[in-house]
Amino acid sequence: MALAQQKTEGLVDESQWVDELIGIHARDLSKQLQSQRLALYPPLARKTLRKFTSGEAAKILGVADAYLRQLSLEGKGPQAEMLPNGRRQYSLEDLHTLRQYLDETGKSDRRYMKHRTGSEHLQVISCVNFKGGSGKTTTSAHLAQYLALQGYRVLAVDLDPQASLSALHGIQPEFDLDPNQTLYGSIRYDGEQRHPEEIIRKTYFPGLDIIPANLELMEFEHETPKALMDRQNPSTPFFKRIGMSLKAVEERYDVVVIDCPPQLGFLTLAALSASTSMVVTVHPQMLDVMSMCQFLTMASEMLRVVRENGSSMKYDFTRYLITRFEPGDGPQSQMVDFMRTMFGQHVLTNAMLKSTAISDAGLTKQTIYEVSREQFTKSTFDRAIDAMNNVNSEIEALIKQAWGRV
DSSP states (O other), X not given: OHHHHHHHTTOOOTTSOHHHHHHHHHHHHHHHHHHHHHHHSTTTTOOOOOOEEHHHHHHHHTSOHHHHHHHHHTTOSSOOEEOTTSOEEEOHHHHHHHHHHHHHHSOTTOOOOOOOOTTSOOEEEEEEOSSTTSOHHHHHHHHHHHHHHTTOOEEEEEOOTTOHHHHHTTOOHHHHOOTTOSTHHHHOSSTTOOOGGGTOEEOSSTXXXXXXXXXXXXXXXXXXXXXXXXXXXXXXXXXXXXXXXXXXXXXXXXXXXXXXOSSOSHHHHHHHHHOSEEEEEEOSSHHHHHHHHHHHHHXXXXXXXXXXXXXXXXXXXEEEEEOSBOTTOHHHHHHHHHHHHHHGGGBOSSOOBOOHHHHHHHXXXXXXXXXXXXXXXXXXXXXXXXXXXXXXXXXXXHHHHHHTOO
């Protein structure tokens, strides 16, 4: 506050040590962000998930709204909350219970519970790119939440020290996390390792757990070179450590979504080594595509070394996702056509559209799945959520294909 007052009065001291200056800025900003969180989510500063209308619930479950109404009238399954206007709404817990009820009482050829069977391997999807603004965290958050809505057991792993995915799910890293409460606690090299069950957190989104992030993840980047130099230490190689951590909890989940750091360091390489699939986000602009080219070149060279040292780099699928796409923008459309010509089926058919509904939801640390339709122009909201659903359902189809489901 003192700095802001000085600036207003034209008395900012530019001779101040820059480390002290930005340290003051960081502390002031952190306090302000915490105050905003307390104002947005009183009294405990915890996020909660809204309830879904009967029409939304029916669409998520893949049944007719009239059928849900009939079940409610007959007292079958969880009972919907009745609003004063006579409309019904359901919590996500209700939808999960309804899935189980429909699976037990519905037609034998229809499957409502999405959990993987013993013959279906854990799907680990890394969202990557090292160009800022590519929509990597937005993609990770919406994919994880979409899959949870569809009834999968999902673990989101925030591997980015900037912790945007954690913040989006109501966790402010400098206030809510103690040392050793990120994935670093499970993959570190010393005797302070923790079992991943100790660092996994439930979210307000039923079916979605998270391993949050903060700056301590950078310790892995600093310690790995030392571990590589210490040939006397027979510890697990860095590129296998995330995979081993996920292996310890794989029975609890169907899909893991990893939001990778925006650089190709040891954390990203370890995540890619643990993955079964990869989604590369790219904004359809020339500079972004050029940046992606450099990323792919570096990733190819480094992953080859990892493969030659014993890591299996066979993926179920690798896809490029066009993000922040504006269909009416001629140069962007040309760039998309160029990418489709270059990479063919490796480019997802559907693109994540640029939308004010998605960006406005982000202002209150929400996704398009968390906000209600009434907050926006209906056409704007419908366009955004339909595009997001199309992207995520295409990825879901690839997951099912990897499992051998029809």
